[in-house]
Amino acid sequence: MSHPEARAATIVDVARVAGVSRQTVTRALHDMPGINAGTRERVLAAARELNYHPSRFGRGLVKPAARTLGLLVGDLTNPYYAELASTVLRLAAERGWNVVMAEPGSIADLAGGTDAVIGFTGLALERPNAGAPNLPVVEIDPPRVSPGHGRVEFERATATRQTVAHLRERGVSRPVVLDLPGRSARGRAFVDAFRDAGVDPVVADSALSWAELRSAGPDALIAFNDLNGFRLLRELAEAGVAVPDEVKVVGVDGLAVGEFVTPRLSTLAIDLGEVARAALDLVVELSDGSAGDLVRVVPHRFLARDST
Known part of the structure; x- marks a missing residue:
């Protein structure tokens, strides 16, 4: 042989x-x-x-006590990261895995004491220059592809088009898309979807307040994320602007707390349980060498609530 x-x-x-x-x-x-x-x-x-x-992780498939998973997350004060981390911790515990978490950290911070790493930080993860060359790494919604890493990607295009169609059916013609400086993929997707629907949206910095946005005369605000949307709902209420009659508001992420604000926030939601399961399953496949495809795709879905 x-x-x-x-x-x-x-x-x-x-x-x-x-x-x-x-x-x-x-x-x-x-x-x-x-x-x-x-x-x-x-x-x-x-x-x-x-x-x-x-690998130690592979042996853990037979001897559960041997498995230790590293979890890298972004800012835990952001409920988006906290909800995903909580879901991963719960599902990992159901599988008998130990979990070590870092915020946000790097692979090097966890490589020595873990058998695999899942990263959900909003940043691309780099391997350390030395050590852990075969460490299975899975990134969730990474900004770019890292060779050898598994990744769970989010499919937003379908839900974005559904959102725009929903708003157009309700007469929206002057939308403002709030985005990060330099433009994000989600912001570009909304701009493209509006243009395909015959509307040219205004693009504005996500940090701008309603007082700074009102001169554009928007009838809809597409927030960069749900937290951004919650802030806008508060500012609109304080300014006496009726939502959704005068201005409609849409968020992105589908945070659970969106059901408990007034009005309830319409949003592009992602099933974090599905995301966590996809990441954990891919960790196992990378560990035993059976992962033919390094990519799993989880779709967003549009949730129409009271704010639109």
């Missing part, structure tokens, strides 16, 4: 060389029942030949 590739061997390589399934490799390496002695020896010989060593 010969080493099939220069990179570190995976369970898929062992299965190919031994001529068995990945499940059979797992049973053989962990001395589990359901496999005969000859097959077990063939698998062990292939593993020795390829210098394959199951």
Whole structure:
């Protein structure tokens, strides 16, 4: 037998060389029942030949106490990150995993004591220059692709078009899209969707107040996120502007608290449970070498509430 590739061997390589399934490799390496002695020896010989060593995380699939997941999150004072972190912690606990969390931190902060890392920071994650070359890393909604990292991407285009159609049906013709300086992907998506619907929106800095925005005469405000939307609702109420009759307001993120403000905020929501499960499943697939596709996609959905 010969080493099939220069990179570190995976369970898929062992299965190919031994001529068995990945499940059979797992049973053989962990001395589990359901496999005969000859097959077990063939698998062990292939593993020795390829210098394959199951990751600590992979061994944790059989021995739960061995698994430690690192979780990097953005600012926990932002409910968006806090809700996702809470969901990951709950689902990881259900799987018997230990979790170490850093805010926001880097992979280097967690690499030494964890078997895999999930990052949800709004920033691209870089691997440390040395150490942990095979550490499974999954990024949630990253701003750019990092080679070798798994990622959970958000599909916003469909919900964005639905939002714009909803607003146009309600007579919106002077929307303002609030965005970060330099423009974000979500801001560009709204601008494109409005233009496709025959309206050229104003784009403004998300930090601007209603007092600074009112001169544009908007009949709809597309907030950069739900927190931005909550602020605008408060400022509109203080200014005596009726929502949604005079100005409609839409947020992005779908924070649970949006159900408890007055008026309730319409928003592009994301199922954080689905996001967390996709990230955790991808961690396992990266750990045992079975991840053929490094990308999982979770769609936003438009929730029409009282603010539109």
